[in-house]
Amino acid sequence: MSRLFVAIGDSFTEGVGDWEPRLPNGVRGWADRVAKQLSKEDPQWRYANLGIRSRRLDRIIEEQIEPALAMNPDVISFYAGGNDILEFRKDLDKVLADYRAAVDRLAASGAQILLFTGFDIPVHPMLAPFKRRNWKFNDCVRELAAQYGDTVTLVDYWQWDVYADRRMWDVDKLHMNRAGHRYMAIRILELLGANHQLVFEPFADARRIGFIQATRRDVEWLRQWVLPMFGRRLRGVTLGDELAPRWPQPIYPAQGMKKLHRKRSRHKIANLTAPPAP
Template sequence: MCADSLLPSSGRRVFVALGDSFTEGVGDRDERLPNGVRGWADRVAEKLAKAEPGWRYANLAIRSKRLRQIIGEQLEPALAMRPTLVTLYAGGNDILDLGTDMAALMEDYEKLVASLAGTGATLVLFTGFDVKVSALLEPLKKRNTVYNQGVREIAAKYGAVLVDYWCLDAFHDRRMWDSDRLHMSKAGHKYLAGQVLDQLGVPHKIKPKEWDPPARPSLREWERRQRRWVNDWVLPLFGRKIRGITLGDALSPRWPEPVTVPRKGGLKKIVGEQPAQARPT
């Protein structure tokens, strides 16, 4: 590790990632890996192993999970792993739910952070980004502001590392987002991995994507994109809400137990070495 790294230079090295789709890796597709995604947390784990061998990694995050579910399903397993590095993003799905009590949400969030901080592990927290999805969601901006301010205060109170996602201007480019406009694209996940590694003082060679300025779509093209987005993402989302189901209901954590990350070949090497019937799905 670098001289100014916030991580242990010797002894146990266990990285545990908690949260929802943001941390699971949705938007960064890779059918060779569990749940068909990779994500920034996998990329961080691989860079940690390259910088210092011996890192073990677990990712308990599952898409669509609310804060109460993350507390109920992920906290105890994470504590049992005796982590030395923990990342947490939780609450984003709650913000999108009608009737969410923000004061109660932030109270529960702080209790979760306090439990994780009590392990003595380096703890990384994230603010939420102001995703410009639709004017219909603009009323939620106030909730996002309350959430972000609360996360900043809690991070300072518990000595956590803060990745202030809200302030990352690179994400104003729509190409950093997947086609659903809510999850990062592969380029977005790679960029965020670099930001996390920078905050931790871990060397890496991840560079921001260099794009030409985006072409301004014609009115017809803009309308076509809007219709496709509504049909492919918005209507199915409301349909699931009406039925009371989520995309994460049938999924398991991608890396439910800590795996030793190879310095060469990364996590794909682990999957490739497993018998087909033993591979996570």
């Protein structure tokens, strides 16, 4: 009997930072890795991923929740609100109220719900005020997990010290890199009680860098990532505006995700190049 895992959310769910050009939107991510391992244990597992980078909570609620529930999933992962936390003009109390209502809707489906805290990322002092908003968001997530008991599985990765290592993060310092996504997949599979074949090798001791080199890195990071991010917010555009969900319909990961993506891409090209019907 087939079972279904549906992932909804923003860049965290889409897989940004775990770059893979042979998969949809050029990324893999922890959710693909979880789905693949579930399918190795049982090839009847199906998987859909509706996450799109830069999505705010309101659009995730509007665009993803009902399509996800219409698939009648057994497991739903829900990560949303991170982009709202980074906008001071967003009323955080309103964001949290909308988040609670979304979790209520998901939990009413009877599926197992995965909720996530946000990691307390070491950031430049310029971004420190956002940390307090993140702490308040995390408190809300934990309260909901306690409220719903066995219906909700809490992925409390705020508590996982391994993410304090900068080698778990992509160059933008906001998204996990391949190692970070792999470790996340391992921990989620463990929380689900699923067998898996993933391995995470501990890092060697980090190489220390001097003050001048660290300052240069911070300046370059601000120039390449932080300022463009806030510039996009001021213009009202996002990196996900031209993207579609990676796996909008359930697939069988056991059939090979890269193979399925190639087949889907060929089908799309064939439709674009086909002559119009008479």
